Amino acid sequence: MTTDQTADRETAGLAEPAPDGVMTGKQRVALIVLLTASFTLAVDFSILNVALPSIGADVGFAIANLQWIATAFALCSAGLTLLMGRVADIAGRRRMFLIGMVLLGVGSAVGGLATTPAVLLIARVAQGVATAIVVPAALALLVGAFAEGRARDRALGLNGSLMAAGFTTGAVLGALLTDLLSWRWAFFINVPIAIAVLIVAPIVLEDSRTRERTRLDVPGAVLVTLGLLALLYGLTNAAETAWTDPVTLGALAAAAVLLTVFVLVERQAEFPLVPLGMLVRSNVAWGNIAGALAFVTETSLVFLLTLYLQDVLGYTPLAAGLSFALLGVGTVLGGLVGPRIIGRFGNKAAIVGGFLVQAVATLSLVIVSDAPESIWLVLVATFVGGVANLVVIVGFMVTATSGVPASEQGLATGLTTMSQQVGITMGTPIMSAVLTAVVLGSAVQGPSAVLAGVTAAIWVNGAICVAGALAVAMFLRARPVA
Missing domain, CATH: 1.20.1250.20 (MFS general substrate transporter like domains)
Incomplete structure (x- = not known):
């Protein structure tokens, strides 16, 4: 390992990996914790899709508004993820990972108990923000825990397979929970998982942040977040209406303008977000x-x-x-x-x-x-x-x-x-x-x-x-x- 690579690992607060790509016991436990969190959040993308009619009947959603249960989650999880990944670099990845898991547990509990559309949407927003915080932080912790090579590739392979499997599992699990118990368990199931992760994670995960003098690029953060939200809203609205719908075209045009201005701002920023x-x-x-x-x-x-x-x-x-x-x-x-x-x-x-x-x-x-x-x-x-x-x-x-x-x-x-x-x-x-x-x-x-x-x-x-x-x-x- 070169001097620069060693310094990078020390900056990240990580121990030296085992030789020949072999995982240590602590690395294995840390990997399980990170994969559990990522898989759970992947499941949340699709777990409510089959249950939407039941949720609408129980909570009082109009049929035309049911799509917002999925849209609220998707907008927050994707629109905020780049910002939260950079915040994790500055504030500490383990700290942000734990904050996100707390938010996931609280948001899921609120969603399971919701009796009005407003409360349910707040819960889905909380789950979406939690996803935007946890997923990049977990992946950064996973990447940082292993040197480039076989061990990291294996860890990324497991992460990728579980993330992808989570989307499929969510659809099946949501159907089973709705048929056998209640759609509310699609929320409640996250609570014990979040608690378990919060108990184990502080023991096995090393905190990390950049030691370089830096600060958050607020103008860049605002522009890229609004730009991504506009892009994702336009894409989501296109799925619900049409690509030629005025709202779709307006959102996509706004996204193009905001992201173009973002690039111009980043060229001049002292500490660019990207x-x-x-x-x-x-x-x-x-x-x-x-x-x-x-x-x-x-x-x-x-x-x-x-x-x-x-x-x-x-x-x-x-x-x-x-x-x-x-x-x-x-x-x-x-x-x-x-x-x-x-x-x-x-x-x-x-x-x-x-x-x-x-x-x-x-x-x-x-x-x-x-x-x-x-x-x-x-x-x-x-x-x-x-x-x-x-x-x-x-x-x-x-x-x-x-x-x-x-x-x-x-x-x-x-x-x-x-x-x-x-x-x-x-x-x-x-x-x-x-x-x-x-x-x-x-x-x-x-x-x-x-x-x-x-x-x-x-x-x-x-x-x-x-x-x-x-x-x-x-x-x-x-x-x-x-």
Whole structure:
């Protein structure tokens, strides 16, 4: 290890790693704590989706306003994540991680007890802010706990697989809790997890912050936060209405203006929130682009197949959710094999190969029909695509966080978290627009129109995978194979 690397680890407040990529006992416990927190927050993205009608009936939400239960969470979690990642660099990552877990526990308890729409939305905002605090802080702590190499790649692989599996698990768990107990348990389940993490985390996690003289770039923080909120609101509104809706266009235009001004401000800032030099690094820029595309494609494919399973094959919401179990298994497997592939072939080859395999698996779904036997193709294709997608995600995380000083790991992991959440938010509006255009243009409505729309959107989804592979192959500078 070089003198600079040692200084970075001392700045981060971390112990030297075990040799040859072997995790120490303390590292293993710390990894479990961080992965538990990240997985729980990933579950929260989707755990309430199936329960929305029940929540509306119990709490008094109008049908038109139900989408705000998901939107409030998504706007806060994605819109604030870059800011919170930088705050963690300055204030301390363990401190911010613990603050976020407290907020998650309190917000979840309030949500489970809510009897009015206002209180429930406040709880979802609290969960979203908690996600924006915890996820980049946890990822920065995880990255800082392991030197670059096999141990870090393994840790990132597990983190990626559990994060991706969390989205699928959330849909299934939400359906089970709503059917067997109550939607309120989708909130309450977080409380004991938060308490357990808060008990163990102070023992096994080392605090860290930058020792360099710095301060928070308030103008930059305000501009980028408002810009991201406007972007995400525009994307979310597009999914609910249309891309040509005036509110959608206004929000996207505001986002473009705010983010442009943000770049201009950052050029002059003494302590920029995002050093522009970081964004032009090949690994940071193309790693995050690959990550965003990976989440755009896989999460939106789940949306498309959910419509196919329910509106074409006639599955119940619970049966449709359970049909993605093999996808969940594939994501976990992909997270486990991803580091091995990176170790043997390099991060660039892993991302390119993963995208190409995912494209083949996705495009095979264009031949599904209204025949019940099509479910077998769905199961196989989603399993293979899930493995490949997680290889890409692990490659993206390794790529986008490599070679970054410890003092900027919170920012780097904030960028990766933002890429994940922006990708998740973008995917559904894009595929929904394709599907809607085909359905509305169809001469015959009903299941056949939905099938035609789903098929068209799957073509677009697969094409995005191919485009991602080509872009990374052409522009990403590979990290040397260990």
